[in-house]
Amino acid sequence: xxxxxxxxxxxxxxxxxxxxxxxxxxxxxxxxxxxxxxxxxxxxxxxxxxxxxxxxxxxxxxxxxxxxxxxxxxxxxxxxxxxxxxxxxxxxxxxxxxxxxxxxxxxxxxxxxxxxxxxxxxxxxxxxxxxxxxxxxxxxxxxxxxxxxxxxxxxxxxxxxxxxxxxxxxxxxxxxxxxxxxxxxxxxxxxxxxxxxxxxxxxxxxxxxxxxxxxxxxxxxxxxxxxxxxxxxxxxxxxxxxxxxxxxxxxxxxxxxxxxxxxxxxxxxxxxxxxxxxxxxxxxxxxxxxxxxxxxxxxxxxxxxxxxxxxxxxxxxxxxxxxxxxxxxxxxxxxxxxxxxxxxxxxxxxxxxxxxxxxxxxxxxxxxxxxxxxxxxxxxxxxxxxxxxxxxxxxxxxxxxxxxxxxxxxxxxxxxxxxxxxxxxxxxxxxxxxxxxxxxxxxxxxxxxxxxxxxxxxxxxxxxxxxxxxxxxxxxxxxxxxxxxxxxxxxxxxxxxxxxxxxxxxxxxxxxxxxxxxxxxxxxxxxxxxxxxxxxxxxxxxxxxxxxxxxxxxxxxxxxxxxxxxxxxxxxxxxxxxxxxxxxxxxxxxxxxxxxxxxxxxxxxxxxxxxxxxxxxxxxxxxxxxxxxxxxxxxxxxxxxxxxxxxxxxxxxxxxxxxxxxxxxxxxxxxxxxxxxxxxxxxxx
Amino acid sequence: xxxxxxxxxxxxxxxxxxxxxxxxxxxxxxxxxxxxxxxxxxxxxxxxxxxxxxxxxxxxxxxxxxxxxxxxxxxxxxxxxxxxxxxxxxxxxxxxxxxxxxxxxxxxxxxxxxxxxxxxxxxxxxxxxxxxxxxxxxxxxxxxxxxxxxxxxxxxxxxxxxxxxxxxxxxxxxxxxxxxxxxxxxxxxxxxxxxxxxxxx
Numbered sequence: 001x002x003x004x005x006x007x008x009x010x011x012x013x014x015x016x017x018x019x020x021x022x023x024x025x026x027x028x029x030x031x032x033x034x035x036x037x038x039x040x041x042x043x044x045x046x047x048x049x050x051x052x053x054x055x056x057x058x059x060x061x062x063x064x065x066x067x068x069x070x071x072x073x074x075x076x077x078x079x080x081x082x083x084x085x086x087x088x089x090x091x092x093x094x095x096x097x098x099x100x101x102x103x104x105x106x107x108x109x110x111x112x113x114x115x116x117x118x119x120x121x122x123x124x125x126x127x128x129x130x131x132x133x134x135x136x137x138x139x140x141x142x143x144x145x146x147x148x149x150x151x152x153x154x155x156x157x158x159x160x161x162x163x164x165x166x167x168x169x170x171x172x173x174x175x176x177x178x179x180x181x182x183x184x185x186x187x188x189x190x191x192x193x194x195x196x197x198x199x200x201x202x203x204x205x206x207x208x209x210x211x212x213x214x215x216x217x218x219x220x221x222x223x224x225x226x227x228x229x230x231x232x233x234x235x236x237x238x239x240x241x242x243x244x245x246x247x248x249x250x251x252x253x254x255x256x257x258x259x260x261x262x263x264x265x266x267x268x269x270x271x272x273x274x275x276x277x278x279x280x281x282x283x284x285x286x287x288x289x290x291x292x293x294x295x296x297x298x299x300x301x302x303x304x305x306x307x308x309x310x311x312x313x314x315x316x317x318x319x320x321x322x323x324x325x326x327x328x329x330x331x332x333x334x335x336x337x338x339x340x341x342x343x344x345x346x347x348x349x350x351x352x353x354x355x356x357x358x359x360x361x362x363x364x365x366x367x368x369x370x371x372x373x374x375x376x377x378x379x380x381x382x383x384x385x386x387x388x389x390x391x392x393x394x395x396x397x398x399x400x401x402x403x404x405x406x407x408x409x410x411x412x413x414x415x416x417x418x419x420x421x422x423x424x425x426x427x428x429x430x431x432x433x434x435x436x437x438x439x440x441x442x443x444x445x446x447x448x449x450x451x452x453x454x455x456x457x458x459x460x461x462x463x464x465x466x467x468x469x470x471x472x473x474x475x476x477x478x479x480x481x482x483x484x485x486x487x488x489x490x491x492x493x494x495x496x497x498x499x500x501x502x503x504x505x506x507x508x509x510x511x512x513x514x515x516x517x518x519x520x521x522x523x524x525x526x527x528x529x530x531x532x533x534x535x536x537x538x539x540x541x542x543x544x545x546x547x548x549x550x551x552x553x554x555x556x557x558x559x560x561x562x563x564x565x566x567x568x569x570x571x572x573x574x575x576x577x578x579x580x581x582x583x584x585x586x587x588x589x590x591x592x593x594x595x596x597x598x599x600x601x602x603x604x605x606x607x608x609x610x611x612x613x614x615x616x617x618x619x620x621x622x623x624x625x626x627x628x629x630x631x632x633x634x635x636x637x638x639x640x641x642x643x644x645x646x647x648x649x650x651x652x653x654x655x656x657x658x659x660x661x662x663x664x665x666x667x668x669x670x671x672x673x674x675x676x677x678x679x680x681x682x683x684x685x
Numbered sequence: 686x687x688x689x690x691x692x693x694x695x696x697x698x699x700x701x702x703x704x705x706x707x708x709x710x711x712x713x714x715x716x717x718x719x720x721x722x723x724x725x726x727x728x729x730x731x732x733x734x735x736x737x738x739x740x741x742x743x744x745x746x747x748x749x750x751x752x753x754x755x756x757x758x759x760x761x762x763x764x765x766x767x768x769x770x771x772x773x774x775x776x777x778x779x780x781x782x783x784x785x786x787x788x789x790x791x792x793x794x795x796x797x798x799x800x801x802x803x804x805x806x807x808x809x810x811x812x813x814x815x816x817x818x819x820x821x822x823x824x825x826x827x828x829x830x831x832x833x834x835x836x837x838x839x840x841x842x843x844x845x846x847x848x849x850x851x852x853x854x855x856x857x858x859x860x861x862x863x864x865x866x867x868x869x870x871x872x873x874x875x876x877x878x879x880x881x882x883x884x885x886x
Contacts, residue, residue, distance in 0.1 A: 163755035168764040169689060179757040180691070180742075 002068040007075055019061035019072055020048055028074050031083065031112045033090075033197045034149035035062035038254055039158060045090070045149050047112065049082040050074045058082040080116075087117040093128045093172075094198070095144050102140075103199030105212040109147065130175050135165075136183025137669040138190045138258060139201050146176055146200035152192040159255065160186040161386045161406030176200070183673050186406070187379045187654065190262065191255045194244065205262055205666045206242045210234075218577035219246055221564055222260045223314045223484035223557045224658065227358070227380045228566025229256045233264075233558050233577035240264045240558050240578055250359045251566070257379035258670065259654065259661055264558075266664030270541045272553035273582025283551065288583065288593060291550060296597045298516055298533055299330060308334040308505060308514040311494065312521030312538065313483035313658055316562025316574060318610040319587035320489055321617075323520050326591045329603050333496075334514070336505035337489040339524040342445045343453030344502075346495045349620045350633045351457065353487055353569040355475035356440050357627055358384055363474075366395055366436040369409070370419070370456065372444020373402035376652040377482050378567065382406065397429065400446070400647035416452045416645045423459040434467045442478045446649045454640040462635055472630050481567050482652070488565035491618045519544045520587060521554070523659045537590060542659035553584035556660065560586045561607075563614055569628040571618060689764055691742060692772035699743035705731050709751070722754045725762050729769055738778055738836075739770040767821070775810055775817035777855040779803070780834040784823035787831040795831060795848045796820060802852045816855050828872045829865060838863035 001012040004019075006026040013022040018041070023030050033045035043063030050061045053071035058079065061072070073079065091113060098104045130143040148167065153176065156165040162185055164178050178184055184192075193203050215234040222229040222243075229252035232244045243264045245256040275291035276283040299307070309327050311320050320337075327335055338344070345351040356364065361384045374382040382405060388394045389407040396409040399418055412418060412429050421427035433439055441460050448456065461470070461477055469476035481487060489495075496502050508514055512530040519525070521538040529547050536548035539556040558577045565571050580586070585593075588605050595603050615621060620628035655671040656662050701709055708731060709724075716723045725748060732744040740763055749759045763769045770778075781799060783792045799818040803811040807819045826832045829841035833848070840851055840863050847866040854861045869875055 157755075164757055166755075166757035166761045168761055170765045173689070179755075179760060 002066075004066050004068070005071045007073055013066050017066045019050065019052075019059070019064045019066045019070070022066040023050070023061060023072065023074060030061055030074065031116050032062060033108060033112075033147060034151060036151055036154075036195065039151060039154040039195075042150050042154065045147065046086045047083065047090070047116075049079065049086060051076050051078050051082075083116040084118050087113055088121065088123070090147050091117065091121060092123040093144075094147065095127060097145070101142070101145065101199035102202040102207060103145075103196075107199060108197035128172055133175075133177045134181040134183070135178050135201070136189060137666065137673060138204055138262060139184070139193060140204040140207050141201055143175060143177075143200055145198050147198055148174055148176065149197055150176070151195040151197070152176065152201060155192055155195055156184065156186070156189075158390065159383060159387070160184075160188040160191075161390070162186040162189075165192070185674075187257045187259065187375065188255055188383060190258045191245070194254070203242065205265060210236050210241050215241055216577070218558075218575050220558065220575045220577060221566075221572045222256065223564060223574065224257070224259045224263060224661065225378050225380075226481045226484055226486055226567040227251060227378045228484065228564060228568075228570060228572050229260055229380050230572075231256060231260060233575075235558075235577050238578050238581070240267050250357070251570075252380045253383075255380065255383060259379070259657070259667065262666040262670070263658075263661040263664045265666055266540070266660040266662070267556055267558060267578075269665070270663040271556075271581045271584075272539060272541055272545065272551055273584060274553060275583070276545075276548075276551035278549040283548075291552060292593050292597045295535060295550060295552075295594060299598065302515050304331040305334070306513070306515040307332040307518065308508060308516070309336070309518040309520065310505075310522040310525050311335070311337040311485065311489060312519065312544075313339070313485055313524060314557055314660070315485050315489075315521045315587070316557065316560070316564055317485075317488045317492065317571075317614045317618075318562050318607060319520070320485065320494070321492055321610050321614050322588035322591050322605045324492060324494060325603070325605065326595065329595065329598075329600055334505055334508060335494050337485060337494050337522075339483070339522075339526070340445070340449055341503055341506045342448035343457060344448070344490060344495060345454075345457060346490045346493065347497055348633045349491070349569060349628060349631065350470075350475060350477065351461075352479050352481070352490050353628070354381075354442075354478045354480060354567040355470075356478050357568050360474075361385055361440065362388055362392075364388065364394060364438045364440045364476075365392070366433065366439040367397070368433065368439065368441045369396070369398040369400075369402065370441065370443045370460075371400045371447025371450075371647045371649055372442055372480050373405070373649050373651070374442070374444075374480065375402070375405045376654045377444060378480060381480070381567075400649045402649050403651075414647050416450065416455070416643065416647065419452075419456060419459065420642065423463050430463075433463075438474050439464075439469060439476050440478055441476055442480050444480045444649065445482055447647055448479075449650075450645045450647065451641065451643050452645055455642045458636055458640050461633060465635065470633065475630065477633075479567075482657075484564050484566070487567055487569055488563070488571075488618075491565060491569075492614070493617070519548070521659070523662075524657075537587060538659065539584065540659035540663050542662055544659070552590050553580075553582065554587045554590060555580035555584055559584075563611065565618070569620065570626065571615070571621065571624055573624065689767075689771060692739070696736075696741050696743055699732065699736065699741055699747045701731065701747075702735055705735055722752045722758070725752060725754065725759055726766075728752070729759070729763055733769060737773065737776075739773050772808070773810070774808070775803075776815040777817075777858075777860065778836055779816060779818040779852075779855070780821040780824065781818060782822070782824045782826070782830070782832055782834070783820045784827075786823075786827040790830040791844065792831040794845050795833060795843060798845065798848050798852060802849075802856065811856070815858070816852075829869070835860065835863070841865045842867040842869060 004022050011026045020030050030048045032048045034042045041063050043060045048061045049058040051073040052059045133141045153165045157163040164184050193201050218233045220233050222231045230246035230248040232246050234242045243261050275286045277286040386407045397412050398409050400414050422430050464470050464476045514532050516533045518535045523542045523544040534548045535550045536544040537552040545551050559580045561576045562574050622629050655667040661667045712724050712727045728748045733740050745759045749756045781795050803816050803818050810817050831843050832841040842865045
């Protein structure tokens with residue numbers, strides 16, 4: 001490996017690195033504004049100037065490729081002077097309004113001017129003023145503070161795939177803006193707030209809410225979709241003030257979706273704080289004792305087979321297991337977690353996870369989407385697909401029309417017949433697929449809701465296996481679930497292994513055979529209420545609570561510890577950042593109350609034993625935060641049912657997919673803008 | 686009104702005329718297919734020519750779609766270069782050079798005249814005669830300073846009187862001839878001397 005000398009220390013570096021990256025290897029800190037690891041190099045802030053031997057002028061280390069034998073110095077008076085000069089220019093037009101700026105305390109410009117700047121300004125002329133720009137309901141702008149690093153421009157173009165931000169004008173009149181000041185049409189737009197090194201782009205919903213040093217920071221995971229993005233939850237007393245991304249190159253890199261980031265105001269609204277009982281057709285406040293006794297009376301009069309339970313989209317594994325145990329105590333088998341009846345084969349783990357892994361997307365050389373819109377179903381995963389599309393020009397195909405995905409793809413059909421042709425090698429695409437080296441087949445829930453769902457799964461498994469695409473090094477078969485709880489709940493064996501028993505819940509629900517329906521945080525289930533007694537146990541007064549006869553308030557995901565399994569089968573811990581509101585309790589504690597009242601004291605649950613059992617019952621489990629180990633899947637001998645059907649990708653109401661986001665004011669603003677812009681279309685300039 | 690701000694009153698559609706479409710296709714041939722967005726600058730120029738010397742937003746959109754590039758990129762280019770006008774200008778568009786050589790030779794007097802005769806502010810349409818004026822940086826004709834550009838033509842070697850005549854003629858919509866106003870042919874020496882049979886300035 002080539003060698004470079006940095007401050008007299010010789011180190012080895014990899015070919016293709018820049019001087020700045022080499023300096024980082026040598027543990028030398030270089031101040032920077034425009035340079036960002038995940039974005040292209042711009043080299044326009046000039047803050048990273050260093051001294052290079054044989055160069056009369058200082059060089060911008062972020063844009064200079066490191067070369068063999070370079071002698072770089074970063075701690076000389078020459079460099080210090082250069083940095084001071086750059087900083088003085090940057091601050092010449094900066095308003096220095098730190099006391100009223102939301103970035104204060106976590107501002108790169110503030111920090112670096114403390115370390116590298118001069119304490120006085122020689123600039124006595126008038127500072128320039130730039131009008132505020134509208135960038136949508138999430139991004140607050142104060143463009144006078146902008147130092148033109150263009151990180152936001154590069155992010156929008158490269159990562160988000162919506163080239164809508166740009167720099168207009170030139171010289172002193174240069175301004176950063178979206179095209180004609182429209183809201184950015186991206187689910188990743190708010191990441192520019194984190195990227196902005198100054199206070200030019202700040203968070204609109206969080207404006208003037210708190211200072212960063214007042215907040216308690218808890219590292220956690222997101223449950224808005226099945227990706228399991230790593231987040232940091234910032235709380236001020238009880239309130240969750242904001243959610244920020246946490247670096248995890250295996251999952252979300254440095255970004256999170258707008259829904260993850262801004263649903264948090266939904267945690268403060270529409271919360272269930274005390275038990276409610278329906279009396280005279282009206283929900284009335286009640287107490288735990290009364291609520292539990294009403295429920296226990298109900299249980300006593302009912303046949304176990306008349307009781308059904310549904311587990312919601314954001315329930316953690318411990319609570320789900322406690323619910324399963326509770327149902328075995330009351331001897332009912334009617335448990336379900338799917339919101340729609342899609343085909344799942346729970347017999348082997350690789351049947352229902354995203355086997356190629358999110359990081360694995362970067363190695364693939366062909367991607368086939370079947371009945372899925374990853375942009376809305378798994379935003380961060382879509383960002384990764386866009387990354388390989390942009391960097392490696394990976395061809396992407398789709399069966400069914402998912403709409404705009406921020407990258408180009410080819411639609412090769414929208415019927416199950418097209419899939420049959422591929423699998424039977426009648427179509428041209430079969431050759432393309434089998435001649436690729438690391439293909440990925442991503443099957444969405446919309447496709448599995450079809451009657452040929454099983455055919456799809458088994459057919460592709462066989463096809464990929466025949467071409468040796470399912471092995472220890474590469475597993476091309478991927479299922480894309482939509483909910484954070486899905487994979488974990490399949491692992492907990494909520495679904496029966498026998499196929500004909502698997503759909504009994506939906507049949508019974510349809511025929512109104514349940515006399516009591518117990519919803520555990522479940523709001524998206526389509527229920528036509530007849531005479532059922534519905535118990536809703538959850539955190540928000542949403543769709544489930546609306547139809548409920550009895551409401552038991554429980555904690556939201558930020559208010560309790562719990563494990564979640566993301567779509568790759570990675571088990572991650574969601575940590576308690578706040579505490580439940582009012583009289584709300586964790587789900588397993590509520591079930592304990594009921595068990596006690598039922599006189600089943602020997603079945604009482606404890607959190608530690610639940611967690612131990614969860615970890616024990618997850619198949620192929622290796623370690624927390626790690627991918628499960630590979631185990632080959634088996635094929636079936638019989639040929640499954642096939643029918644010619646059209647694959648319609650169900651459009652998600654992206655900003656309104658769960659109880660928390662539906663309660664969030666920010667999300668409903670985003671939704672409104674999305675739909676109003678759709679109405680007018682693009683014809684109004 | 687500033688020429689770099691988007692004008693309030695925008696036409697709805699824009700399309701290249703059939704002549705310009707031919708020209709546009711000629712221009713595209715100069716660039717490889719994958720770099721066709723390089724044609725954005727000549728395209729913007731064509732659009733400006735076609736649309737009374739200014740570029741409406743519809744034209745930027747049209748060009749962006751034509752070259753499959755994002756709207757904002759075309760917008761960036763159009764706002765970066767000073768010679769693209771983003772708001773209407775007069776039929777007689779006067780650009781007064783005020784860079785050092787012209788200024789030394791009295792460009793400020795021409796600016797004063799423009800303010801009196803055409804409009805008190807830059808880039809404002811005059812009440813009479815459909816003119817507008819603006820100050821510009823060096824137009825590269827320092828040898829015949831001071832000078833102004835009216836649409837495509839250079840009017841050189843001006844003084845207060847000749848500038849006044851020219852402006853008056855514009856207001857009457859009967860523009861005078863372009864070229865030197867001190868009788869020079871191109872940039873040839875003004876007073877020829879013959880020394881030993883050879884021409885000298």
